[in-house]
Amino acid sequence: MLLLMELLKDWPCTVSGGEFRTPVMGITENSSKVKEGFIFVARKGTHDDGTFYIEEAIGRGASVVIIDRMDLTVFPADVPVVIVPECRKFLSYASARLAGNPSKRLKVIAVTGTNGKTTVTHFIGQLLKRVGVRAAVIGTTGFFIDSVKTKCEIPHMTTLPPEYLHPLLGICEEEGVTHVVLEASSLGLSRNRLDHCEIDIGIVLNIGNDHYDEHGGKRAYLNAKKQLVQMAKTIIVNLDDEQCVQLVENALVRLVYFGQDSSAGFHVSDERLELTVLGHYNKMNAMAAVTALIVLGYPMDEIFQYTSTLKLPEGRLQQLERDGVKVFVDYAHTPDALQAVLHTLSNFCYGRLITVFGCGGERDRGKRSEMGELAVLYSSSVIVTSDNPRSEKPLAIIEDIMKGFGGDCSVVEAILDRKNAIRKAIFSAAPGDIVLIAGKGHEKTQHTANGLFPFSDYKEAEHALLEKTVLDLKYEKE
Template identity: 30%
Template sequence: MVLAELLQAAGLPAPAAAGGAQVASVVSNSRKAVEGSVFCCIVGGSADGHDFAAQAVEKGAVCVVAQRDLGLPCQLLVEDTRAAYGALCAAFNGFPADRLKMIAVTGTNGKTTVTTLIKQVLEYTGAKVGLIGTIQNEIGEVKLPAKFTTPEPDDLHGLLANMCRAGCEYAVMEASSQALDQNRLAGVIFQVGAFTNLSQDHLDYHGTLENYFQAKAKLFAQCRQAVTNLDCPYGRRIPQLTGIPVLTCSAQGEADLTASDICQRADGVSFTLCYRGERCPVDIKMPGLFSVYNVLSVAGVCLSLGLPLAVVAKGLCHCKGVYGRAEVLYSGDFTVICDFAHTPDALQNLLETIKPFVKRRLIVLFGCAGKRDRTKRPKMANTVADFADLMVISSDNPRDEDPYVILEDTVAGVRDRGVPYHLEVDRYYAIRWAIDEAGPGDVVVLCGKGHENYQAIDTCTVYFDEHEIVKRALEERRERP
């Protein structure tokens, strides 16, 4: 594509020096720049792209998009380089989002489960669907690694373009608060956007819960329709913030879509979906009231897309569980479960679901992330202490923060609770200890990692798959006399 044509397609003015240069890529990382790149200077939390513009030009960039004059031969000055970056990536890839039915899900908890189940329900109807999310990206049945919950614009629009080429009709994606705040989804219009819930998380980035909510709410300025959870105080604010049709959901009161006759089991939950006078039974192999709320969001999105309630209900009954979400890793004389729960609210939802089905002791292993919201740490421990008979407090991506300081912050929330706890900074040995400690009737719950197969330690990412570690620990336990 010729530079002048790209800029015009993106709605940006072409510098006089643009000429007929051929564009090979649109990037914001100077290390990715090649001959023919357009380089966008993005101001980030730890680096300013303007400082690397000259390096990009040396590598062959034919245009630099900046917010201040850098004195470069072919530069385009704009007010917001993030918005320009999104528009350029969309134009370079042929505006793939315009050729797909785009669906986005935002909220503190449930995004991965909701997007995965939406994909499964749509596939049940025969549609080909793309997925962008935390665990992985998917183009139909093809699975690709995911670096971020919500990718940067170059990766995002590249993925969407590949979905178009593969014949996908829908693209379902998670919209993180950081991505929305950083305008990574600029220019993308969503057929439906869903809000699951909001509780304390990412305050190291947003500062306050209100800022966190406002970042999430930005999504709906780019949506044609919305789905929201009325049982969440923040979810009740969505209809007042948007000028678009909103489908409301509730498991407690009146709403457009409700769940009634809820019956929880150890391995799942059954209930009745009610919508516009129609009632359909649903039975899913995912336990907990939080699973009911996830299904309400899924059903709300599918109904907003025009699917009949009966079809949605049947599709939900065919859904499989989600990797690393309340996943049973072992079931014998004791049980081992892993989950991604890493906020006070998510821990409460998970543990209050499991607790009634524990025959003897509930052993909970968890940790708190380094270089993240420190105020969450004692709250997480206090929440675990509400349910656990034994706590194993360890590490969860300490990054370059002292893991012993993290443990100290965490333990501060439970010193006076009277619940026994075991401290082990090395998560590998913590898991082995918890499994060795388990006896008949116990349930061991590993919280925080879920689908993740790594630990972030110092500045390194170390391979760490709890599925494999649990399997090895169980084998070694069986081999001991």
């Protein structure tokens, strides 16, 4: 708990009405999450305006209202209304203060990149556990302590909003965690979610074009990534990615490079880097993780003892196998990621490579035809299906994908229903074939115009493999 006056003493603001010494117990920008004594941040969003929910928030117990505009005409009685320059920045500041600024006492590592964030954060968490460090991982697949998923009430987001992040860091501290590894998405950075979180090490993995549309162009996307460079005390950079190297030019912090080239501080040609995970890109992910531990001060010889134990997180080349048919479920939803996975699988596929994939709605349309072209290039057959169409028409997305190969190709089939697409791919596979189901990975829902519905690629593949076995046995008996 803090008094409002304590919270505001170092923050530019104007206060109207109410009691300046009001005690505050928490903060949120979601009126349905307000509890007694909370601050309600009435921010104007892309689709909604928080000022419409002030009355509801006060009814739920809000003791303070924060706005960043002068156009509020009706001020609530007996409740302080604080006008600040920017709601998002204040939300971040106040969340950290109310949680006791736990990031100041933790070692925080933040990972950004178009691809590989989840894998690298989990690799770092696993290596820290091996060297005897109690570490937490926060990101796309949830909240983990010592590589064990931990239940907590947080939204399913790559980078948590500050009202969730800082209390969660406080829980980490209470649980004896000393190191926290988190994913820093471009949207999270641009929306100030990591402001007022002290970051010891930032990692810049790669830069693709998947989020240009969401940011309003390439420059805005790069500027979002650059925020991590300005926030962290040390930056680890992929020397093989030219845009990453350009991003850190003129940086005023310590820079450490990793990559294939021997001129990198730590390069992947080192024979001691033993891995059981597939793919060159995962070798690069492992090197990024190893570099983080070296920067933390752990001996290289000790770290390399454990690289062979690294395991991929859920939904990253997650494998099922039955009756000689291998199925891989992977989150690849960008051209770079899809190409990396297809290239990896094609190198050890002795039969046919069958690819099932789609593209999400309300995301970069330019990547769709490119991903279609890549799928056909590497695969024996391709089934294009629905991913998370959101408000877009699934058939329109599929049409965009199929432009990558002219829309007429004998090895391509479009099946709108994702479950049926997965079943068709697996039922058509023979021993020695590989089926890749790409795009959703760990996700447990399908996001359509009608809402969120339960759906798991892994479970659907598991069911289809079992059903295929049962039918094969039936045919053999007949």
